[in-house]
Amino acid sequence: MELLDAFKAIGFTKQETLIYLTLCEHGQLSGYEAAKLSGISRSNAYASLSSLVEKGGGYIIEGQPKKYVATPTNELLVNSKRWFDKVFKIIESKVVFNKSQQEPYITIAGYDKIVNKLENILLLTNSHLYFSAEHSIINQFYTILSKLAETKKVVLLSDKKVSDSNIIFYETEKSSSVKLIVDTSTVITGTLEQCLYSKNATLIQIIREAMVNEIKLIKSES
Numbered sequence: 001m002e003l004l005d006a007f008k009a010i011g012f013t014k015q016e017t018l019i020y021l022t023l024c025e026h027g028q029l030s031g032y033e034a035a036k037l038s039g040i041s042r043s044n045a046y047a048s049l050s051s052l053v054e055k056g057g058g059y060i061i062e063g064q065p066k067k068y069v070a071t072p073t074n075e076l077l078v079n080s081k082r083w084f085d086k087v088f089k090i091i092e093s094k095v096v097f098n099k100s101q102q103e104p105y106i107t108i109a110g111y112d113k114i115v116n117k118l119e120n121i122l123l124l125t126n127s128h129l130y131f132s133a134e135h136s137i138i139n140q141f142y143t144i145l146s147k148l149a150e151t152k153k154v155v156l157l158s159d160k161k162v163s164d165s166n167i168i169f170y171e172t173e174k175s176s177s178v179k180l181i182v183d184t185s186t187v188i189t190g191t192l193e194q195c196l197y198s199k200n201a202t203l204i205q206i207i208r209e210a211m212v213n214e215i216k217l218i219k220s221e222s
Contacts, residue, residue, distance in 0.1 A: 023070035135160035
């Protein structure tokens with residue numbers, strides 16, 4: 001994620017971000033100075049300064065001419081976090097999510113989306129999980145898996161053993177495929193390019209049986 005994208009995620013436009021960064025770099029500036037240094041037209045600069053102040057990204061210093069100063073970055077982040085916490089609480093309390101009787105099969109495409117989904121599923125583990133993937137993939141989630149293994153059952157199938165003794169490990173051949181079952185209620189299977197995600201009991205049972213049979217085969221050969 002680029003810096004402009006990060007500011008966009010907390011509600012700033014591109015021009016507001018450029019103005020904020022200009023104020024951070026140069027300190028107190030008039031509207032004219034901010035426009036000149038940021039490369040934004042004067043009318044757009046004044047509009048962005050006004051909206052920036054409204055969003056808590058800056059302060060006005062009264063005088064002739066009127067000047068603007070950036071809100072310290074740490075204060076801006078605290079304000080943004082406080083705002084998002086309020087937003088999350090409203091969403092959690094107001095949105096009613098009705099699960100359909102027949103759980104859908106959802107296709108997830110794209111590396112970042114799949115990695116984020118895997119991490120989210122892992123973090124929601126209540127009691128146990130089975131995770132099959134090559135070591136380079138497992139390693140991306142090692143910190144989470146190690147923490148989970150302190151209190152929950154974590155079973156890994158991979159081509160290279162992990163060092164955490166709390167994790168139950170079975171060595172398999174290297175493969176680009178990914179299979180994760182959490183609490184026998186959620187499954188994601190595929191590759192880091194495209195995965196199928198579902199809470200469908202039938203799919204979970206099929207993937208679970210495949211993993212259990214693989215473990216039995218590994219045990220019989222050891």
